[in-house]
Amino acid sequence: MFNKVIILGNLTRDVELRYLNTGTAIATIGLASNRKYKKQDGTPNEEVCFIDVTLFGRSAEVANQYLKRGSKILIEGRLHYEAWQDSQGNKRSKHTVIAENMQMLDSKPQGQYATPQGDWAQDYAGGYGNQTHNTYGQPANPYYPNQIHGNPTSTAQHVIPNTQTSNTYLEGQNIHSTSNNGNTQSYSQDLPEINVDSDEEIPF
DSSP: OOOOEEEEEEESSOOEEEEOTTSOEEEEEEEEEEEEEEOTTSOEEEEEEEEEEEEEHHHHHHHHHHOOTTOEEEEEEEEEEEEEEOTTSOEEEEEEEEEEEEEEOSOOOTTSSOOOOOHHHHHHHTSOOOOOOEEOSSOOOSSSTTOEEOSTTSOOOOOOOOOTTOEEEEETTEEEEEOTTSOEEEEOOOOOOOOOOTTOOOOO
16 A cells, blocks of 8 residues: 655654664654644635654664754655554544654754755645755755765765755765856865664564
8 A cells, every 4th residue: 555645844842762672772852843724714714734753763863963843844755544552541643644754854064964955845735945956966856955874775865055046066075066157166074974773673
């Protein structure tokens, strides 16, 4: 059966990180995604959906290092049903999202870990993201560029910092950004490399 979720929103709390006995990292985040619309009488209205998201492996550690309450991210994953008994013996249940891919959408100062916003993100966000970036130096993927893969068997990529309306490419260990006026700037800040161990397994 097809089970796929794509959701964009902001963290409602800081990342909660823990480790299994096997050493696998697990991060839990709360995500709020809002939708604005107009009622039949023309008055604007807004609804908010809250959902918990779970990340595994290197993606969990990266989320814990770079995300905080209020951070904007885009998650691609699958729905997961959880059921348990509370302290009073009552049966409880809820749906969560198991993240398979994560993209951080907050703009960061140059030289810090960040991901560019693309036109594709606006399709899901309903207008979120007002910058367009063309990225080079990595395999082309028109749908999910510069994303962090939560699947332990995926090959992770370098993530290129945001630069306003610029074409960004990699050369050696430096990042060069050519702006619209032709000037070239270099940033020698090293980019963190995300390596996902192939022997990690999602516990469920």
